[in-house]
Amino acid sequence: MIITKDLCKVFRTEEVETSALHDVNLHIERGEFAAIMGPSGCGKSTLLNIIGLLDNPSNGNYIFNNTDVSKKSEKQRTHFRKGNIGFIFQSFNLIDELTVFENVELPLIYMGLTTSKRKAKVNEVLERMNISHRAKHYPQQLSGGQQQRVAIARAVVTSPKLILADEPTGNLDSSNGTEVMELLKELNQSGTTVVMVTHSVRDSEYADRVIHLFDGKVVSENKHKQIKRELIKEKL
Numbered sequence: 001m002i003i004t005k006d007l008c009k010v011f012r013t014e015e016v017e018t019s020a021l022h023d024v025n026l027h028i029e030r031g032e033f034a035a036i037m038g039p040s041g042c043g044k045s046t047l048l049n050i051i052g053l054l055d056n057p058s059n060g061n062y063i064f065n066n067t068d069v070s071k072k073s074e075k076q077r078t079h080f081r082k083g084n085i086g087f088i089f090q091s092f093n094l095i096d097e098l099t100v101f102e103n104v105e106l107p108l109i110y111m112g113l114t115t116s117k118r119k120a121k122v123n124e125v126l127e128r129m130n131i132s133h134r135a136k137h138y139p140q141q142l143s144g145g146q147q148q149r150v151a152i153a154r155a156v157v158t159s160p161k162l163i164l165a166d167e168p169t170g171n172l173d174s175s176n177g178t179e180v181m182e183l184l185k186e187l188n189q190s191g192t193t194v195v196m197v198t199h200s201v202r203d204s205e206y207a208d209r210v211i212h213l214f215d216g217k218v219v220s221e222n223k224h225k226q227i228k229r230e231l232i233k234e235k236l
């Protein structure tokens with residue numbers, strides 16, 4: 001589903017040039033749950049933004065669903081994203097002026113669905129995220145965990161094939177964090193590919209694979225089962 005070939009990203013301002021990604025080669029299969037980890041500034045969000053077609057690489061190729069999208073225009077990228085990719089952010093990114101229902105409905109309006117189809121889909125997904133009793137509330141009237149459940153509802157309402165999550169539990173306490181991770185696991189088990197940036201080792205354990213970045217380069221890719229085997233070996 002996701003193939004990157006020698007992917008590079010350079011940010012240029014008048015004074016400085018920052019190489020944020022350097023020859024990143026990745027292959028993420030459909031249905032996989034991958035975590036991206038690494039120290040602050042190593043390029044995790046930059047990589048997620050390129051994978052999510054929010055930004056283009058400076059060099060190299062990005063093949064999404066068998067199409068080379070490395071050099072697509074902003075308009076073409078928006079078209080590719082629509083209905084295909086759902087985003088979840090650390091700070092929820094809900095619109096304060098809209099109710100829970102209206103926030104979740106928004107992507108369906110962009111997709112041109114009729115009012116009745118939108119209503120059915122939004123209600124179904126709010127039910128699934130266990131937040132339908134707050135449909136008429138505004139984001140500021142909800143707890144952090146509830147806001148993130150709404151953000152997940154908004155991300156999945158179009159049934160995207162790919163969910164990208166940037167530190168989804170970063171602003172949550174551990175019990176709300178666990179709930180969010182369980183929801184992501186459920187989505188993955190029902191066939192959605194998940195790519196998540198995280199600083200949390202505990203969250204990374206939900207993933208099939210952990211991709212470690214350092215200074216814009218992939219330094220290791222561990223399958224969790226392999227990590228666990230190595231830990232057991234160490235203990236013996």
Ligand SMILES: Nc1ncnc2c1ncn2[C@@H]1O[C@H](COP(=O)(O)OP(=O)(O)OP(=O)(O)O)[C@@H](O)[C@H]1O
Nearest residue numbers: 011012018019020039040041042043044045046047
């Ligand atoms: N728009 C930009 N303009 C210039 N430099 C940028 C821009 N975005 C990111 N960078 C630089 O690129 C590098 C990678 O940034 P990025 O945000 O991808 O790191 P990160 O691993 O997600 O960090 P964190 O864990 O702190 O969120 C950093 O050195 C950062 O300063």
